[in-house]
Amino acid sequence: MPRKPRVFVVGGAYHVYCRAGRGEPPFAEDATAALFVETLERVKIEHGLTILAWCLMPDHYHLVVRSGELPLWRSMRLVQGRFSKALNRRDRGFGPFWQGRCKARIIEDRKHLMQAIAYVHLNPVAGGLTDDPAHHQWSGHRQVIGRARKGLVDVDETLLVFGKRRESARRGYLAVLGQGREEGWLGAVPGGLPWWRHSRGGDEELRPDPTRPAMDWLGVAVRPAPPKADARGVARAVARELGVGVRALGGRHRGAELGRARELVMLVGVERCGLKVNDLARVIGRVPGSASRIYG
Template sequence: MARLPRLILAGQAHHVILRGNNRQAIFVDDDDRRRMLQVLLEVSRLYGVALHAFVLMDNHLHMLVTPGEAEALSRMMQALGRRYVSAFNARHHRTGTLWEGRFRAGLVEGERHVLACLRYIELNPVRAGLVVDPADWPWSSAGHHLGRARQSLITEHPLYWALGNTPFEREHGYRELMQQGLTSAEHQRLTEAVLRGRPVVSEALQSSLQQEHARVAVARPRGRPRKVAEPGTD
């Protein structure tokens, strides 16, 4: 069966996952992580993709991004793969692929869904038992959003900006959201959506997408959704 085309829209946020082949590590040490952040900075600026949030885990990474043009996200990810994998293979004396297939991406729109996706990404190390406070994980954007350390890599999403009139108010408002966490239903829906390339959007946009992109933006199936394990955390 032919794979479905990705639903990528210019000017809209997208949740992106990139995983190691057969769950192998894509970051062996902090030098690898620093290299990935440098490459992300370079390619996101080169292709006009705003990076709102990220987390680097041992065998996968999550991002929330907004491409300025629909084609920009794929171009950025192709460039990231070329630059990072080449450096990784040379450094660790290996050859061949590093990724488990192509990157996964799901459209995210609406205040509720975008802020939930931000938390989903930045709470990943907490769910994995690596830290208690998400800001303590140095390889994510949580420290930026919570006022721990500013990161030039990050372009704050307008919905994060709307949490307050000052940096302190925004950080405080986001801290309260992080403390609320996510419901199991929100977590499962975001996981399934990005792995299957399905949008998580407002009802108004969903209706429009079903008319214009019916093959990808299908209505959710009836009944309870099938459980899908989050990549790399089980």
Template sequence: MARQPRLHLPGGVYHVMLRGNGGREIFSAEGDYRYLYGLLAEGVGRFGYRVHAFCCMSNHLHLAVQTGEETLSRGLQNVAFRYARRVNRREERIGHLFQGRYKAILVDRDSYLLELVRYIHLNPVRAGLVAEPEAYPWSGHRAYLGKDALPWLTTDWILGQFGGRLGVARRRYQEFVHQGVGEGHRDDFHGGGDDTRLLGDDEFSKEALGAEYSPLAARVSLDDLVTVVCDEWGLPEGALAIAGQGRRVSDVRAAVGWLARELGCATLAEVGRRTNRTGSSVTSAVQRLSARVAQDRDLSERLERLRDRLSAKFATLHA
């Protein structure tokens, strides 16, 4: 079954989770946390997103991110790629630092953002690392209380829900967070609803899934995708179905499969039929390409540009 395409709602708030591959530790020194902070700060300016909350655990990361006009994937892929490259170079490793794609749940800001911020900042308490969230140094909670300076963290919306005076708002926010101590794991914040990509009422779901914000996969066919990728590589479309065409053609087939999987517009078995290959051979090619993407920034950015090109072209044609 094809993956469901990611939902892009301009101004939407997402609960983002990144986990270490196989439970691997992704933060092992203070410099790792600081480097991630720098990437997030850069992304706020470069991609226009806002970070409302975050928590860095040893083997995973939680974020509450609000997008601008850019898709969430552009900013998050940049952060994940550069962070993984730093860690892999230091440890002289090759392969995936993170477990697959990041997970992102689109949440109704008005109904759930307050609770989501509390949930994220209480992660170390639930894990038994600290008795109270103020004692944990690698989350956004202390910045909300004025104890840490993180200018890239957006705190005004949340604090604004607790009053106009900053001191009063901080005290009430702290009380609100402490009221959640003892709350366990919440499936709804991890995609446990009817549609695992979002959390909200029927009206919110209709907006997120409606025509104005319909996912790209509903517009892009596999034929569309093949045309765009072959054009990018300067390759005739028919070459994909001919055996023995060399590394360049193999790379294009793999790129078609990789993008089809990311966009959720076709299964790898369908890509195999379109390119005269077995589904297993396409799967292997995509896995090899994914390993290269994790190490090759130029390739990663090229595939990202292709996604943007597809988004712009077909959103215009099918608007």
């Protein structure tokens, strides 16, 4: 039976998680955890994601993320696919790494968003790994409380969920963490969490009116109206941004950088600018069928 398509809203805030499927705790190894974080960071930059919270547990991950202009499922499929390939290359392994595609739910009010951020950063406590989330290396908690300068979390965006001033917002964040330790949802599986039970369902992907700025769930514009561009213009912009040659994009050469550039041309061209696959295929030197597979 085919799986239902999932609803994704441009600029929406989501709780996302997925488990490893090899019957082992791969993220207990620092090198594997670091590889996942590196992969996630690259896709975050490429797809314009905003990460509000994240945590790696020994056999799964949790994110609270605000999507960019591309459907979130594309971003997460890219994260999981790139990570699996990189891990198989490193370990000379083969086959799937994950149990399946990630699970995701949109978060539709501020209270639930605060709870979701707290839930993710308290996961190591709920899982018995530590009594203090600041002692868990693979999460965004230390960034949010100001003990780490660099990392995946967009700290200002996270703090804005809890208040308008930095220190009072941090106090609000810590207060919600304190409440989370006492409330029943702390140790719940995702399906039992308040924001999963009350999240909207649906059987089609929502597409915003391309002539208007998209709005997030707070009613804030998250992007301008799509620009007017042709296939060659998109290719030039991507080549300039990633530091590759436009001619190389349309040539026969292969490689990780060119592969990412061609994928980005297809994604931006189709999803952002509404261009035809055939036109984009010509500028990256591929037949339409091959270009469609790149697009996914």
